[in-house]
Amino acid sequence: MRRGVIAGNWKMHCTLEETRRLLEELLHRLESQPACEVVVCPPFTALSTAAALLHNTPVKLGAQDLFWKEKGAYTGQIAPGMLVDVGCEYVIIGHSERRGRFGVPEPDFDATILAYFGESDATVNRKLRAALAAGLTPICCVGETLTERQAGQTDAVIRRQTRAALEGISEGDARKIVFAYEPVWAIGTGEVCAAGEANRVCGLIRTAVGEVAGSDAAAAVRVQYGGSVKPENAADLLVQPEIDGALVGGASLKAADFLAILHAYPAS
Numbered sequence: 001m002r003r004g005v006i007a008g009n010w011k012m013h014c015t016l017e018e019t020r021r022l023l024e025e026l027l028h029r030l031e032s033q034p035a036c037e038v039v040v041c042p043p044f045t046a047l048s049t050a051a052a053l054l055h056n057t058p059v060k061l062g063a064q065d066l067f068w069k070e071k072g073a074y075t076g077q078i079a080p081g082m083l084v085d086v087g088c089e090y091v092i093i094g095h096s097e098r099r100g101r102f103g104v105p106e107p108d109f110d111a112t113i114l115a116y117f118g119e120s121d122a123t124v125n126r127k128l129r130a131a132l133a134a135g136l137t138p139i140c141c142v143g144e145t146l147t148e149r150q151a152g153q154t155d156a157v158i159r160r161q162t163r164a165a166l167e168g169i170s171e172g173d174a175r176k177i178v179f180a181y182e183p184v185w186a187i188g189t190g191e192v193c194a195a196g197e198a199n200r201v202c203g204l205i206r207t208a209v210g211e212v213a214g215s216d217a218a219a220a221v222r223v224q225y226g227g228s229v230k231p232e233n234a235a236d237l238l239v240q241p242e243i244d245g246a247l248v249g250g251a252s253l254k255a256a257d258f259l260a261i262l263h264a265y266p267a268s
């Protein structure tokens with residue numbers, strides 16, 4: 001039985017004071033232990049503050065990215081060991097806002113791709129390996145753009161991203177990864193993917209994991225849905241058999257909304 005996991009991706013939001021306020025309200029109102037794991041992923045600058053507030057609580061800490069080197073002359077980067085040191089257990093890798101190419105416009109540039117950091121399938125794979133080696137649980141994001149969906153390429157894109165992410169990763173490590181299906185067109189747009197379709201694509205991710213890492217890993221990996229998850233649509237998504245949780249952006253910045261999503265997770 002897979003343990004569900006709901007994570008809040010705060011993106012580039014929250015000063016230290018805002019972090020304190022949001023987490024204090026969340027912890028105060030989190031009366032009972034939800035049926036799933038709960039993770040928050042504040043920006044790097046707030047990790048230390050968040051770690052102190054979350055100590056001895058059911059809410060776990062995650063980061064939004066890492067670099068794959070352990071240390072060295074990499075200005076601006078954060079090493080996996082630094083995340084462990086500050087108290088992180090999770091790390092988001094390959095978010096669509098980090099994937100893509102430099103030097104736009106591309107011939108097929110899609111303005112809905114929020115791709116500022118040029119990450120590729122290969123860099124995502126390196127980051128996954130580094131996270132696993134450090135004992136972090138990676139949340140690996142995959143998802144198609146609107147252009148890709150309209151061109152009927154969704155399944156091929158998901159399969160390619162999932163398989164490439166797992167390159168050179170052992171079966172034992174593959175099963176520890178959390179995948180997040182985040183269709184790019186649903187992120188921050190208010191346009192949620194229909195629950196049945198989200199379930200289908202999450203199933204495709206599981207199938208692709210099975211192709212690379214075997215059926216045990218496929219059965220074990222947890223697959224989240226992300227993209228405009230709100231209190232109003234969470235229950236429909238979270239009840240789907242292939243969906244083991246959610247990666248929540250905007251709604252994770254409001255304690256009441258994030259709590260409502262957590263409580264929408266079905267009790268087993």
Ligand SMILES: O=C(CO)COP(=O)(O)O
Nearest residue numbers: 009187188227228249250
């Ligand atoms: O990108 C997301 C989570 O990583 C989703 O963001 P929204 O929930 O704001 O659409």
